[in-house]
Amino acid sequence: MAQEIDPKLLEILVCPLTKVPLRYDADKQELLSDQAALAYPIRDGIPVMLPDEARHMDDKEIQK
8 A cells, every 4th residue: 555745845856856846646656857857756655855765757758
């Protein structure tokens, strides 16, 4: 079962590379940075905000 992320936490988290707000994908348990085309994983309810741990998003996943 997917854990929910605290909405207050989502308000303050930004991409460490671009400093822009992130989108939350509850199904994949990821925080998405459209500008950097990276998806940061959420493990055990904790966002892993390391670019080296992020997954590269393909073009169809990025919101313009």
